[in-house]
Amino acid sequence: MSPPADDARRAIDPSVYRAPVGTHDVLPPESDRWVHVVATFADRARRFGYGLAVTPIFEHLEVFQRVGASTDVVRKEMYEFEDKGGRHLALRPEGTAPVVRAYVQHRPPVPWKVWYLAPHFRYERPQKGRYRQHWQLGAEVIGVDDPEVDVEVIALAHGVYRALGLERVRLLLNSMGDARSRPAYVAALRDYLVRHGAGFGDDFLARVEQNPLRVLDAKNADWQDVIERAPQLTEYLSDAAVAHFEAVQRGLASLGIASELTPRLVRGFDYYTATTFEFVSDALDAAQNAVGGGGRYDHLAEDMGGPPTPGIGFGIGIERVLIAADAERGEDAPPPRVEVFVVDALGGGAATVLVAELREAGVSADRAYGGRSVKAQSKLADRSGARYAVILGAREAEHDAVAVKDLRAPEATQGEVPRREVVGYLRQALERDRRPKSYEI
RNA sequence: GUGGCCGUAGCUCAGUUGGCUAGAGCGCCGGGUUGUGGUCCCGGAGGUCGGGGGUUCGAAACCCCUCGGUCACCCCA
Numbered sequence: 001m002s003p004p005a006d007d008a009r010r011a012i013d014p015s016v017y018r019a020p021v022g023t024h025d026v027l028p029p030e031s032d033r034w035v036h037v038v039a040t041f042a043d044r045a046r047r048f049g050y051g052l053a054v055t056p057i058f059e060h061l062e063v064f065q066r067v068g069a070s071t072d073v074v075r076k077e078m079y080e081f082e083d084k085g086g087r088h089l090a091l092r093p094e095g096t097a098p099v100v101r102a103y104v105q106h107r108p109p110v111p112w113k114v115w116y117l118a119p120h121f122r123y124e125r126p127q128k129g130r131y132r133q134h135w136q137l138g139a140e141v142i143g144v145d146d147p148e149v150d151v152e153v154i155a156l157a158h159g160v161y162r163a164l165g166l167e168r169v170r171l172l173l174n175s176m177g178d179a180r181s182r183p184a185y186v187a188a189l190r191d192y193l194v195r196h197g198a199g200f201g202d203d204f205l206a207r208v209e210q211n212p213l214r215v216l217d218a219k220n221a222d223w224q225d226v227i228e229r230a231p232q233l234t235e236y237l238s239d240a241a242v243a244h245f246e247a248v249q250r251g252l253a254s255l256g257i258a259s260e261l262t263p264r265l266v267r268g269f270d271y272y273t274a275t276t277f278e279f280v281s282d283a284l285d286a287a288q289n290a291v292g293g294g295g296r297y298d299h300l301a302e303d304m305g306g307p308p309t310p311g312i313g314f315g316i317g318i319e320r321v322l323i324a325a326d327a328e329r330g331e332d333a334p335p336p337r338v339e340v341f342v343v344d345a346l347g348g349g350a351a352t353v354l355v356a357e358l359r360e361a362g363v364s365a366d367r368a369y370g371g372r373s374v375k376a377q378s379k380l381a382d383r384s385g386a387r388y389a390v391i392l393g394a395r396e397a398e399h400d401a402v403a404v405k406d407l408r409a410p411e412a413t414q415g416e417v418p419r420r421e422v423v424g425y426l427r428q429a430l431e432r433d434r435r436p437k438s439y440e441i
Numbered sequence: 442g443u444g445g446c447c448g449u450a451g452c453u454c455a456g457u458u459g460g461c462u463a464g465a466g467c468g469c470c471g472g473g474u475u476g477u478g479g480u481c482c483c484g485g486a487g488g489u490c491g492g493g494g495g496u497u498c499g500a501a502a503c504c505c506c507u508c509g510g511u512c513a514c515c516c517c518a
Contacts, residue, residue, distance in 0.1 A: 015491080219514080290517065293518070317518025343476090375477065389477080
């Protein structure tokens with residue numbers, strides 16, 4: 001491949017060869033933290049008895065329209081397209097709908113407990129913690145409306161934040177009521193807002209018209225007084241809804257999980273019923289402080305043509321979790337890439353063999369390429385963060401030995417080890433000072 | 442979709458009454474007598490000054506458009 005000629009170079013549009021607006025690459029060393037979040041979640045989901053559900057990255061448009069005609073996701077944020085067969089499809093904007101669709105399609109035995117890791121897409125203007133493609137980890141339990149399930153699902157999410165070392169994450173809790181109690185409330189709220197918000201302009205009226213609940217979490221300062229005094233959903237809950245909600249709160253308390261009743265917590269999707277919740281980070285002063293959220297959706301399966309089936313789930317935004325971790329404790333130096341770096345002063349493939357032996361033995365190892373000088377290789381050894389360097393030198397080779405150097409020692413500490421023993425020697429040395437403390441993101 | 446701020450080497454930035462071959466630090470590559478890193482010294486590579494158009498004798502700097510970044514609104518992970 002020869003480089004393009006100068007004039008050909010000029011014709012290349014640099015704005016095209018970059019990640020599209022609102023998307024980003026996840027690369028080392030940042031991706032190490034990303035993997036750690038995923039691994040932590042996967043481990044806990046497994047312990048809770050959840051299996052992985054991998055669903056398509058796109059679905060028929062109708063699947064996502066089930067999140068609600070009044071939602072921003074459906075009205076303006078969907079990445080929809082038509083394929084060559086004329087099907088109307090959309091990239092996944094949220095995680096619950098595809099899982100419920102899969103449930104309705106396959107009808108697995110209940111309770112169906114699954115978790116997922118998936119990219120999500122929303123066409124909106126990016127800003128801190130808000131991207132057009134972002135990754136969510138989530139879990140869903142379908143088929144049971146026992147409040148104990150609500151408690152378990154919330155506990156799963158809560159445990160993930162704790163395991164990741166996030167301490168400034170709070171749990172906000174609310175109940176959206178059930179099919180019987182919500183319509184009466186919405187009517188009362190609309191009535192109230194129309195009466196008291198007469199002078200608030202078209203934006204206000206449009207929201208009241210579209211979905212009065214949307215007004216409750218509005219940030220507009222002029223509206224706050226009216227919103228403060230608006231009727232609260234909790235006053236309209238049916239006896240059954242109240243009983244369910246109280247059971248959830250008792251269950252959380254019994255696990256020592258603190259939650260805050262937040263009557264004005266309104267989540268973005270219309271399908272929510274009963275329990276809704278959101279995890280927010282106080283370390284984030286950005287407008288996007290929600291690091292996760294979810295709720296119960298007892299009519300969604302039915303709305304997709306399945307039998308009446310309750311369900312509950314949540315999603316956690318990986319990017320926001322990482323931002324929250326940075327905000328809590330600052331960005332740490334990246335962890336070492338490998339434990340051992342092999343410096344080859346002999347040539348002839350000696351490093352190739354030793355590195356292979358180390359890797360087979362479970363020791364992470366790297367080496368330099370391109371026949372670089374010993375000095376250059378030593379620099380790379382230093383920068384790799386490796387604890388030990390092994391130098392393959394001519395003097396040592398004369399009696400079948402190699403030099404092993406402790407790169408962390410303040411004074412250069414170097415010793416000779418017989419070539420055939422070096423792998424075992426390094427394994428033991430690394431085992432001795434393996435840090436017991438858990439790795440935080 | 443609307444609005445504010447910003448756009449000079451890989452990164453962080455300097456460079457204004459518009460005027461010499463566009464600079465620094467860090468990073469990268471090499472060297473400091475032929476086998477060793479982290480400190481220090483020397484050298485080197487690397488820039489369509491986001492892109493296009495305009496004003497001007499002359500533009501990185503001024504104007505317009507455009508692309509991108511960032512923050513906020515709307516809303517959310």
